[in-house]
Amino acid sequence: MKNRRLLCALVAIALGHVAKPHASSAAVADLLVSNDTAVWYASGASAADVAAYNGYIGGSDPDIDNFNNSPFSYRAFGYFQFDLSTLNIETIDSAEFSIQRMAINPSNNIVATDAFDVLNDVASVDRVDFYGLNSVAGNTAQDWSESTLSFNTTGNELTAASIASGGSHLTTGTVEDFSGQDSVAGQTVSLSGPALTTWLQTRLDDNGLATIISINPQGALAGSGLAYHSSNGALGFTPSLNLVYTVAIPEPTSAAILGITLSTVLLRRRRR
Known part of the structure; x- marks a missing residue:
C-alpha cells in the first residue's frame, strides 16, 4: 500500500513537472559573417563594361564596395549573410550589425580607382543605408554563396528596374527597411534597434540565415x-x-522523471 501511494505521488509530480516554465539564461555572441560580397551593376556604359560589371563575382575581394555613380549608372551593393542557427537561441533580446570602413579603396579588379567619398549618414548627404533580405518568392535565396552571387544571379530584390526607379534601388516589399537607423562612429558603421531585432527573430524562426544589404543611396x-x-x-x-x-x-x-520513479519503486520492492 505504501508503495502504491508513493508511486502515485511521484507520478503526479512527474506529470506536473512539464507545466513548469523552462529555465533560461542570457548569452552574448559576436557572430562573424558567413558569406559577404559586393554585387556590381552597370548600364549605359559599353557592352563590355556592362557584361563585366553585371557578371562580376567579388567573393574573394578584401573589400565590400558601395558605389553610386552617374551618368553611366555604376552601382555596387553589399551582401552580408549570417547563420543564426549556429547558436542555441530561444529569443533575440538585442542585436548590432557592424562593418569597418577601409582606410583606402583598393582596386576591385574592374574599376581601377573609385571615388573615395565622405562616410556620412546625415539625411541630406546620406551615404549609408541598410536593408534586410526577406524570404519571399523570387528573391535571392538566403543560402546564397559569395562564390556565385553577382547581379546576374540576384533575385527580385535587385533588378535593373529597381535600380532605375531610384530611391533605395531595391524592390519595395522584398526587403525590410532599416534606412536611417544606422550610426557612424569614426570608421565604424553600425545598425541596431528594435526593427533589426524583430526581423532577425523572424529569420531565426525560418531557417536561421539572415542577409543584410548595404547601399550608398545618394552618390x-x-x-x-x-x-x-x-x-x-x-x-x-x-x-x-x-x-x-x-x-x-x-x-x-x-517520461524521464517517470522512468526514474518506477525504477526507484521496483528497487525498493526487490530489497524487501
Missing part, C-alpha cells in the same frame, strides 16, 4: 565610392553581428 554625380572590410580582408575587421539572446534550458521530460 555624387562624379562618383561616390565607399569600401568596407570583408571577411577576406585584414584580421579583426570582419563584418559581425553582436547578439544578446536568451538560451532555453530544457527541463527534464515527464
Whole structure:
C-alpha cells in the first residue's frame, strides 16, 4: 500500500513537472559573417563594361564596395549573410550589425580607382543605408554563396528596374527597411534597434540565415565610392553581428522523471 501511494505521488509530480516554465539564461555572441560580397551593376556604359560589371563575382575581394555613380549608372551593393542557427537561441533580446570602413579603396579588379567619398549618414548627404533580405518568392535565396552571387544571379530584390526607379534601388516589399537607423562612429558603421531585432527573430524562426544589404543611396554625380572590410580582408575587421539572446534550458521530460520513479519503486520492492 505504501508503495502504491508513493508511486502515485511521484507520478503526479512527474506529470506536473512539464507545466513548469523552462529555465533560461542570457548569452552574448559576436557572430562573424558567413558569406559577404559586393554585387556590381552597370548600364549605359559599353557592352563590355556592362557584361563585366553585371557578371562580376567579388567573393574573394578584401573589400565590400558601395558605389553610386552617374551618368553611366555604376552601382555596387553589399551582401552580408549570417547563420543564426549556429547558436542555441530561444529569443533575440538585442542585436548590432557592424562593418569597418577601409582606410583606402583598393582596386576591385574592374574599376581601377573609385571615388573615395565622405562616410556620412546625415539625411541630406546620406551615404549609408541598410536593408534586410526577406524570404519571399523570387528573391535571392538566403543560402546564397559569395562564390556565385553577382547581379546576374540576384533575385527580385535587385533588378535593373529597381535600380532605375531610384530611391533605395531595391524592390519595395522584398526587403525590410532599416534606412536611417544606422550610426557612424569614426570608421565604424553600425545598425541596431528594435526593427533589426524583430526581423532577425523572424529569420531565426525560418531557417536561421539572415542577409543584410548595404547601399550608398545618394552618390555624387562624379562618383561616390565607399569600401568596407570583408571577411577576406585584414584580421579583426570582419563584418559581425553582436547578439544578446536568451538560451532555453530544457527541463527534464515527464517520461524521464517517470522512468526514474518506477525504477526507484521496483528497487525498493526487490530489497524487501
